[in-house]
Each structure stands twice: as C-alpha cells, then as structure tokens.
Amino acid sequence: MLTYVLSRLLTFIPTxxxxxxxSFSFIRALPGxxxxxMAGERGISQERYLELQQQFGFDRPIAVQFWDYLTxxxxxxxxxxxxxxxxxxxEFFALFPATLELSVCAMIFAVFLGLxxxxxxxxxxGKLFDRxxxxxxxxxYSMPIFWWALLLIIVFSGNLGWTPVSGRIxxxxxxxxxxxxxLIDSIASGQSGAFLSAVRHLVLPTIVxxxxxxxxxxxxxxxxxxxxxxxxxxxxxRAKGMSPFRINGIHAVRNALxxxxxxxxxxxGTLLAGAILTETIFSWPGIGKWMVDSIFRRDYPVVxxxxxxxxxxxxxxxxxxxxxxxxxxxxxxxx
Amino acid sequence: xxxxxVVAAGLLMAVMGSAxxxxxxxxxxxxxxxxxxxxxxxxxxxxxxxxxxxxNRLAEFKVGTTETIPGLAESWEVSEDGLxxxxxxxxxxxxxxxxxxxPTRDFNADDVIFSFDRQGNPDNPYNKVSGGTWEYFSSMSMxxxxxxxxxxxxxTVVFNLTRPEAPIIANMAMDFASIMSxxxxxxxxxxxxxEMLNQAPIxxxxxxxxxxxxxxxxxxLRNDDYWGDKAKVESLIFAITPDASVxxxxxxxxxxxxxxxxNPADVQxxxxxxxxxxxxxxxxxxxxxxxxxxxxxxDNPKVRKALNxxxxxxxxxxVVFQGSGQIAKNPIPPTMWSYNDDVRxxxxxxxxxxxxxxxxxxxxxxxxxxxxxVQRPYNPNARRMAELMQEDFAKVGVNVEIVSYEWGEYLERxxxxxxxxxxxLGWTGDNGDPDNFLAVLLGCDAVGGSNRxxxxxxxxxxxxxxxxxxxxxxxxxxxxxxxxxxxxxQAPWATIAHSVVFMVMRPEVEGYVVHxxxxxxxxxxxxxx
Numbered sequence: 001m002l003t004y005v006l007s008r009l010l011t012f013i014p015t016x017x018x019x020x021x022x023s024f025s026f027i028r029a030l031p032g033x034x035x036x037x038m039a040g041e042r043g044i045s046q047e048r049y050l051e052l053q054q055q056f057g058f059d060r061p062i063a064v065q066f067w068d069y070l071t072x073x074x075x076x077x078x079x080x081x082x083x084x085x086x087x088x089x090x091e092f093f094a095l096f097p098a099t100l101e102l103s104v105c106a107m108i109f110a111v112f113l114g115l116x117x118x119x120x121x122x123x124x125x126g127k128l129f130d131r132x133x134x135x136x137x138x139x140x141y142s143m144p145i146f147w148w149a150l151l152l153i154i155v156f157s158g159n160l161g162w163t164p165v166s167g168r169i170x171x172x173x174x175x176x177x178x179x180x181x182x183l184i185d186s187i188a189s190g191q192s193g194a195f196l197s198a199v200r201h202l203v204l205p206t207i208v209x210x211x212x213x214x215x216x217x218x219x220x221x222x223x224x225x226x227x228x229x230x231x232x233x234x235x236x237x238r239a240k241g242m243s244p245f246r247i248n249g250i251h252a253v254r255n256a257l258x259x260x261x262x263x264x265x266x267x268x269g270t271l272l273a274g275a276i277l278t279e280t281i282f283s284w285p286g287i288g289k290w291m292v293d294s295i296f297r298r299d300y301p302v303v304x305x306x307x308x309x310x311x312x313x314x315x316x317x318x319x320x321x322x323x324x325x326x327x328x329x330x331x332x333x334x335x
Numbered sequence: 336x337x338x339x340x341v342v343a344a345g346l347l348m349a350v351m352g353s354a355x356x357x358x359x360x361x362x363x364x365x366x367x368x369x370x371x372x373x374x375x376x377x378x379x380x381x382x383x384x385x386x387x388x389x390x391n392r393l394a395e396f397k398v399g400t401t402e403t404i405p406g407l408a409e410s411w412e413v414s415e416d417g418l419x420x421x422x423x424x425x426x427x428x429x430x431x432x433x434x435x436x437x438p439t440r441d442f443n444a445d446d447v448i449f450s451f452d453r454q455g456n457p458d459n460p461y462n463k464v465s466g467g468t469w470e471y472f473s474s475m476s477m478x479x480x481x482x483x484x485x486x487x488x489x490x491t492v493v494f495n496l497t498r499p500e501a502p503i504i505a506n507m508a509m510d511f512a513s514i515m516s517x518x519x520x521x522x523x524x525x526x527x528x529x530e531m532l533n534q535a536p537i538x539x540x541x542x543x544x545x546x547x548x549x550x551x552x553x554x555x556l557r558n559d560d561y562w563g564d565k566a567k568v569e570s571l572i573f574a575i576t577p578d579a580s581v582x583x584x585x586x587x588x589x590x591x592x593x594x595x596x597x598n599p600a601d602v603q604x605x606x607x608x609x610x611x612x613x614x615x616x617x618x619x620x621x622x623x624x625x626x627x628x629x630x631x632x633x634d635n636p637k638v639r640k641a642l643n644x645x646x647x648x649x650x651x652x653x654v655v656f657q658g659s660g661q662i663a664k665n666p667i668p669p670t671m672w673s674y675n676d677d678v679r680x681x682x683x684x685x686x687x688x689x690x691x692x693x694x695x696x697x698x699x700x701x702x703x704x705x706x707x708x709v710q711r712p713y714n715p716n717a718r719r720m721a722e723l724m725q726e727d728f729a730k731v732g733v734n735v736e737i738v739s740y741e742w743g744e745y746l747e748r749x750x751x752x753x754x755x756x757x758x759x760l761g762w763t764g765d766n767g768d769p770d771n772f773l774a775v776l777l778g779c780d781a782v783g784g785s786n787r788x789x790x791x792x793x794x795x796x797x798x799x800x801x802x803x804x805x806x807x808x809x810x811x812x813x814x815x816x817x818x819x820x821x822x823x824x825q826a827p828w829a830t831i832a833h834s835v836v837f838m839v840m841r842p843e844v845e846g847y848v849v850h851x852x853x854x855x856x857x858x859x860x861x862x863x864x
Contacts (some may be wrong), residue, residue: 286548
C-alpha cells in the first residue's frame with residue numbers, strides 16, 4: 001500500500017509542473033493587458049505604463065518570468081495580487097475554509113441521500129419509486145443553479161422566513177475566526193445561538209451545491225447496484241436464503257461502491273472549483289468568486305496561484321479515492 | 336431538552352429574523368473593497384468602504400451636491416496669480432486608534448504633506464508599499480501640477496502649483512486625497528509592517544474601522560471623538576452581497592437596511608412595496624457615441640448632426656436602460672454646476688436626417704459602430720445599444736457593422752486617430768468639476784487619448800482652457816455654458832444617456848441622501864425605532 005501511495009505521489013511532479021505552465025500561459029494568452037484593464041476609461045500615460053510594466057516584471061522575457069514564478073512557487077511564494085496587493089497565499093487561506101466547509105456539507109448531503117436513494121431504486125427497479133427517483137434526479141441534474149438557488153431563497157427565506165437569505169452567520173455575532181470554519185469557530189466563540197445561526201446559514205447553499213452531485217450519485221449507485229444484483233454470488237446468496245437486507249445492504253452495496261466512489265471523487269474536484277455560482281448567490285466568501293473576479297481583472301498572480309492550489313487539492317482528493325478503492329476492495333489492494 | 340423543545344427553539348430563532356441590533360446600520364454592498372487606502376485604488380466600491388467612513392480630506396463634497404466645503408482645512412486662500420493655495424488646517428482633530436497604534440498628537444501639517452508626498456515622491460518609503468500605483472494621483476495630473484507642498488507651521492500648508500488650476504480644490508475633496516496619519520505610517524514602517532496602512536486603516540473620519548472579512552463583512556464603530564457631526568448609529572456594517580436579487584431579498588427580510596444597484600427590472604416592484612423606499616437621482620455620468628471627426632465623411636459636422644437625428648434615444652432608454660436612464664443632450668450630466676439647460680437636443684427625425692445626408696452628398700454610407708464588451712452604469716448593454724442604432728441608421732440608408740474587442744484592447748484601439756468607426760463609450764465624473772468632462776474628453780490635448788472623437792475645436796478649447804484658470808465659479812460656469820453650445824453645434828458625439836441611480840432602503844432608515852458623485856455615505860443616516 002505504501003509503495004502504491006508513493007508511486008502515485010511521484011506522478012504528482014509532472015502534473016504539478018504541467019499545471020504551473022498551463023495556468024501561467026493560459027491567463028497570458030487571454031487578450032487584455034492587466035495594466036490597461038486596471039486603468040479603465042481613464043487611460044494611462046506611456047511613461048506610467050512602462051513604469052508599471054517594470055514594477056510588475058512584464059518587461060522581462062516570458063521565459064524569465066516563468067522561471068521566476070516557478071522558483072517562487074517552489075519556495076512557497078505565489079506572489080501578490082495586483083489588485084489587493086496582498087500575498088496570494090494569505091488570500092487563498094482566508095477564503096478556502098469557507099469553500100471547504102460548504103463543499104464538505106454539500107458532499108455529505110449528496111452522499112447520505114444519494115446512496116440510499118440509488119440502492120432503494122435499484123432494488124425496486126421499474127416500480128413507482130424507481131421511476132419517480134430517476135426523473136427527479138434528471139431534473140436535479142439539469143436544473144440551472146442560479147434559478148434553483150433564487151427559488152429556494154424566495155420560498156424559504158422570503159415567504160416562509162425559515163432560513164436567512166445569505167451570508168455565513170447573523171451579523172449580531174462577532175468573534176475571531178481562527179480556523180475559518182464557521183461551524184467550529186461559532187462553537188469555540190462560546191456565544192449562545194452562534195452555532196445554530198451558522199447551521200441555518202448553511203442549509204440552503206448546501207442543498208443548492210449538493211443537488212447535482214446528489215443526482216449523479218443516486219443515478220450512479222442505481223446502475224452499479226443493478227449490475228451487481230445480476231451477479232452469480234447474489235443469486236447464490238438468495239438461494240441460500242440470506243435475508244434481503246444482508247444481500248442488498250452488505251454484499252451488493254459494498255461491491256457497487258467502487259464506481260460510486262469514483263464519481264464522488266470526481267465531484268469533489270468540481271465542488272471545490274465549481275462552487276462559483278452558489279458562492280456568488282449566497283454571498284459565501286469562498287475561492288470560486290475570488291478566482292472569477294481575478295480572471296476578469298487579469299490579476300495574473302491570483303489566477304496562477306489559485307489554479308495551482310485548486311489543482312493540488314484535486315490531486316490529493318484523487319489520491320485519497322485511489323487509496324479508498326484499496327480499503328473497500330481487497331483485490332485492488334493486493335494487486 | 337426534548338425534540339419538541341429543540342424544534343420550537345429553532346423556529347423561534349427563525350421567526351426572530353436576523354437583522355443586527357437597532358443601533359447598527361447594515362448596508363448590503365455589492366463587492367469587496369480592494370483595500371482600505373483609497374489612494375491606491377480607483378473603484379467606487381473601495382471608496383465606499385474606505386474614504387467615506389474612515390477618512391477626511393482637506394476639502395469635502397457637501398453630501399448630495401458637487402459643491403466643495405471645508406473639511407480638515409477650515410479655509411483656504413488662492414493667490415492672485417493662482418499659483419499658490421494656502422490651507423488653514425483644523426485644530427483638535429483626533430486620529431483613530433487600534434491594537435497596534437494609539438496617536439500621541441492631533442492631526443497637523445505633517446499628515447497633509449505625508450499623504451501627498453508618498454504618492455508623488457519616489458523616495459518616500461511608502462511610495463512602493465502595497466505596490467503603490469497611485470492611479471488617481473497621476474490621472475488627475477497631480478505630478479505635473481504640484482511643484483511643492485510647504486509646511487508654514489503646524490496648521491498652515493501651502494501648495495505651490497506649476498500653473499493656475501481652478502479644479503484643484505475639487506481634487507482635494509477626491510478620495511485619493513484622503514489624509515492619512517504620518518505618525519501611524521512611521522510606526523508601521525518601524526514595526527516592519529507598512530502594508531497595515533492599507534489593511535488596518537487609521538483615519539480621522541466619522542467611523543473607526545473594526546474588522547474585515549473578504550467577500551463577507553466589514554465592521555465599523557462610531558468615532559466618538561469625531562470633529563464634525565457625530566455618526567447617528569453606533570455601528571456600521573457592510574454585508575457584502577454581490578448578487579442584486581439577493582440584496583433585494585435581504586432588504587425585504589430585514590437583513591439589510593440599505594442596498595445599492597438594484598436590477599432595473601426589480602425597481603417597479605420595489606416602488607410598489609410598502610416596506611421599501613426607493614430614492615433616485617441622475618448619475619454623474621454620460622454615455623455617448625463618439626464619431627471619428629478626423630475621418631471623412633464624419634469630419635463634416637452636418638453629417639454627424641444628421642446621424643444624431645437618426646437615433647431614437649427614447650427607445651434606447653426604454654430597452655437598454657429599462658427606465659434607469661435619462662436622455663442626454665449635453666456632454667455633462669444635469670446634476671453638475673454649469674449644465675446648460677437651454678441647449679436644445681437634436682430632434683429624432685429620420686426623414687430630415689436622410690435629407691441632410693443627401694444634401695451633404697453622402698449616399699451608400701457604411702460605417703462601424705464599436706460596442707463595449709462590458710457593462711457600465713452609463714451603458715448597461717452596449718451590444719444591444721449598437722443593434723438599436725444599426726436599425727436606426729438603416730432607416731436613413733446608412734449600413735452599420737458592429738465590432739467589439741476585449742475591454743483592454745477596446746480602450747487602447749479606440750484611441751487611434753485613424754480609427755475606423757464610431758465608438759460607444761462613456762465617463763463617470765471624478766470630482767464634480769465640469770473640466771473633468773469637457774477638457775478631459777473633448778480638449779485638444781486629449782486627442783489620441785481620452786478624446787475618442789479626435790475632435791479639436793479651437794473655440795471650444797479656448798473656453799475650457801480659460802475656465803480652468805479662473806477662480807470664480809460663476810465666471811467659469813458661464814464659459815462652460817458657452818462651450819456646451821459649441822459642442823452641440825459641432826456634434827462630435829451623439830450624447831445618449833445619463834444613468835439614473837437608485838438607492839433602496841427600508842422605511843426605518845432616516846436621513847439618507849443620494850450623493851451625485853456616486854459614493855454611499857452613512858455618517859448622517861439613522862434608524863427610527
């Protein structure tokens with residue numbers, strides 16, 4: 001197992017260099033000079049332009065710029081945002097916990113509802129529940145996030161008043177955020193009601209962000225289960241007179257999990273990088289919106305650094321998924 | 336606690352809603368500030384969060400007008416030749432304090448000199464801090480204009496200028512001219528954390544900065560030592576909410592008291608609601624179509640005039656602005672002093688326009704219209720606007736091709752003196768001075784730069800140049816009014832629209848004034864119980 005993990009870690013190196021190169025060159029390939037974009041309608045004098053070019057290092061050959069960036073990255077220096085002038089590293093870690101907290105909640109929501117739903121649908125193949133579930137999943141998968149989020153806000157926050165409209169916690173609560181995870185910090189603050197408020201603020205964004213993964217997981221679980229349920233050993237188990245709960249709940253599910261785990265792993269990547277719409281609507285201070293704003297402003301250091309960090313996260317998640325395969329299926333572990 | 340009690344407690348929390356306490360004013364702002372040192376940035380969102388609550392300037396704009404009134408300078412005198420301005424500073428003004436710093440002295444001349452020196456002097460230790468680019472300082476020509484700043488005594492500062500320049504007082508009221516504490520700057524430099532000037536701001540303003548979480552919330556407390564009228568609320572909170580529909584929901588739910596930039600489509604419903612108050616005012620901006628007056632046949636004023644008459648501006652206001660705009664007839668907005676209301680706009684008359692073009696010998700004309708790729712208050716949808724103009728021009732026999740470029744490219748390419756086509760663009764005022772529109776956008780010096788019409792008219796230029804050297808606002812206004820008449824006759828642009836700015840708030844909000852310069856200012860805003 002250890003050699004397996006180590007060999008997987010080695011493949012990180014070329015991926016890492018590739019991501020660095022791609023993020024560096026893609027943002028530069030976009031038309032639009034960051035200095036001109038920064039100056040806007042007001043324009044900028046040639047003299048000032050050259051001065052800023054020098055300050056940002058754009059006057060040097062592109063290869064030199066890349067080399068400087070790469071050595072910087074290896075020393076843990078991702079540069080500073082052109083706009084806020086703050087180190088990319090600081091900005092990322094100030095915002096990332098919010099994205100992570102929301103993504104984890106959305107994932108838990110999707111897995112805890114999606115897995116059982118998929119299993120039940122497979123066991124009741126062709127029956128009303130199965131049809132109902134699969135059509136709901138299709139709707140969930142194809143629903144525009146923006147519309148879905150606003151609909152939930154209007155119904156649950158506007159009309160019913162059950163949940164707050166947006167944000168991470170009620171503004172009356174004010175405490176330091178050492179971890180950046182509101183659920184943890186609200187408990188640590190010791191202020192009564194703070195935790196409950198943080199939970200209430202999480203409900204709608206979790207549902208919105210979790211909807212697509214929920215639909216995907218439910219569908220994937222159903223089809224994987226159907227495949228497994230047709231296997232010989234399941235028939236044997238049935239013939240032995242084993243209870244349906246043991247057959248479906250233990251033997252079948254465990255074997256159906258491999259493709260489901262793959263889907264979950266892939267969804268985590270999309271969740272981390274793809275929370276942009278959810279974050280914008282719910283005023284959720286995460287990295288999705290930060291990245292998009294930076295692309296529009298041609299804030300090179302943020303786009304490069306942010307992409308790199310997200311790529312690293314996705315690589316780590318993929319590795320974890322691979323390790324999980326081994327835990328679930330001993331055949332893979334021994335291979 | 337039984338399950339029933341837990342549910343009941345949850346419901347109670349839900350019913351209680353979540354507006355902060357009555358002493359806090361919550362403003363749903365549209366985005367995060369870039370930082371808190373206004374001289375480093377140019378965005379209105381940044382100024383709302385920094386210069387307005389935290390800082391003061393030598394002169395201030397009277398809220399709700401473009402007039403300048405005394406700020407940290409109690410008074411000022413301009414020398415006869417206009418080259419020397421003496422500011423008499425206010426005494427007993429206290430700077431804020433925070434965990435890292437407690438001031439030992441009141442505001443004085445050293446703070447004024449530091450605030451400008453750091454922007455203009457490359458040897459000042461703060462010149463390069465936080466990647467200082469000092470955009471406004473240079474775009475308002477401060478480096479060429481200010482020869483030196485002298486301290487006469489602790490409470491008297493003299494600005495020596497290279498040329499007489501009337502708008503400089505208005506410039507002193509701009510955000511980039513906010514006064515910072517030199518003592519704090521020195522302390523942070525010594526501590527090795529000069530970037531704190533931008534991240535943990537210290538000013539003299541009505542609110543003291545308390546905390547900021549990017550993309551989430553900014554908190555301020557009332558400055559009880561404030562030299563002017565103290566703020567009406569104990570604390571001010573910016574709940575950063577980028578989506579306009581969500582801001583609207585938050586105001587309805589009582590999670591915010593005030594919001595800006597509603598979706599134009601929501602404004603009617605807001606006005607109809609009893610729980611929401613909508614204020615409106617023309618914005619300090621203008622959206623225009625600039626012909627290239629150096630290229631035939633657009634070098635002929637009659638051709639430009641004829642095209643202007645072919646544009647159905649009301650349709651543009653209805654479709655593109657969805658009512659959140661007003662037809663523009665002058666290059667400056669109506670809220671600005673010297674606006675010439677006697678100028679008559681070119682009437683919408685396609686028949687007459689067609690005839691005029693024929694008289695000028697123009698037939699089978701093909702032209703390009705450049706449509707901006709971005710949204711701006713003065714033009715929310717340039718593509719749609721260009722399409723409407725395309726239809727209008729087709730009616731007078733002019734064939735239009737619409738072109739667009741990425742925003743940075745667009746700004747660069749549209750400056751070219753041999754540019755092919757008319758450009759849709761606009762401008763938002765910086766300092767409320769007409770010079771900031773008329774000279775910057777239409778002066779001969781700006782040809783090949785911000786004068787996208789490439790239009791240089793001697794009579795017009797003479798008026799605006801002279802107006803800049805006079806200190807009497809009345810005389811200046813007279814010259815600017817004449818300049819607007821020449822502009823309308825010569826028609827280097829088709830003036831399209833001024834946006835209308837809406838501010839949305841709950842009925843308990845008292846004393847909010849819409850500021851024509853675009854800032855959102857809360858020190859005199861209170862909440863009724």
